[in-house]
Amino acid sequence: MISIKSVSHTYNGAQQISFKDWEINNGEQWLLLGQSGSGKTTLLHILTGILKPTQGEVNIDQTSIYQLSSKALDQFRGQKIGIIFQKPHLIKSLSIAENLTMAQSFAKLPEDLNRVDEVLTSLGIADKRAAYPSELSQGQLQRVSIARAVINKPTLLIADEPTSSLDDENAAAVLQLLMHQSGLNQATLVVATHDKRVKDAFTNTYSLT
Numbered sequence: 205m206i207s208i209k210s211v212s213h214t215y216n217g218a219q220q221i222s223f224k225d226w227e228i229n230n231g232e233q234w235l236l237l238g239q240s241g242s243g244k245t246t247l248l249h250i251l252t253g254i255l256k257p258t259q260g261e262v263n264i265d266q267t268s269i270y271q272l273s274s275k276a277l278d279q280f281r282g283q284k285i286g287i288i289f290q291k292p293h294l295i296k297s298l299s300i301a302e303n304l305t306m307a308q309s310f311a312k313l314p315e316d317l318n319r320v321d322e323v324l325t326s327l328g329i330a331d332k333r334a335a336y337p338s339e340l341s342q343g344q345l346q347r348v349s350i351a352r353a354v355i356n357k358p359t360l361l362i363a364d365e366p367t368s369s370l371d372d373e374n375a376a377a378v379l380q381l382l383m384h385q386s387g388l389n390q391a392t393l394v395v396a397t398h399d400k401r402v403k404d405a406f407t408n409t410y411s412l413t
């Protein structure tokens with residue numbers, strides 16, 4: 205289970221942003237909605253261990269993540285949390301397979317090429333394993349970023365505007381893949397978006413006002 209309790213954050217000199225309490229059960233799929241500037245990215249950073257809130261508690265699988273040392277938190281994030289950004293952010297000088305094995309070693313897990321192949325196959329891009337990011341289309345790159353996010357079978361899969369730079373066909377495919385991949389690993393899925401095309405697919409919604 206993932207929960208936030210009494211969480212608020214104040215950037216230097218700015219107004220406090222408060223987040224209502226939120227409990228997410230394992231395997232649930234949630235949409236995170238809010239107008240521009242309401243704090244979606246801030247909350248995603250808090251949930252993924254990137255930003256320690258000025259107040260409150262964040263628990264993932266019974267671990268109060270901001271009580272961990274920064275080294276332990278890095279490893280926890282690598283193993284338990286997969287993140288998909290609006291743009292893929294892959295390492296250009298590494299092949300697709302190498303980008304994925306790097307995510308394994310970053311999480312201090314052994315390199316597992318079978319797992320790399322399994323994930324690329326389930327996302328329909330196994331033939332791209334030796335290619336470099338510059339050789340892939342936008343939709344294929346977004347699939348690789350999903351592959352990188354799920355490679356370590358995370359508990360929590362977080363996507364920040366994953367479809368906004370894609371056309372209708374790719375947006376629908378990426379959304380379906382995200383939901384399918386989270387289902388395969390029984391991962392919890394949280395998707396932050398403005399994208400109207402995405403909203404109907406979710407029953408659970410957390411709204412920022």
Ligand SMILES: Nc1ncnc2c1ncn2[C@@H]1O[C@H](COP(=O)(O)OP(=O)(O)OP(=O)(O)O)[C@@H](O)[C@H]1O
Nearest residue numbers: 215216218221238239240241242243244245246247
């Ligand atoms: N590093 C920062 N330093 C100071 N203020 C910040 C910082 N990051 C965000 N903010 C402010 O915090 C508020 C919430 O920003 P945030 O990026 O979380 O919103 P958002 O809902 O993700 O917006 P958008 O949909 O436009 O990306 C905004 O008022 C923003 O200006």
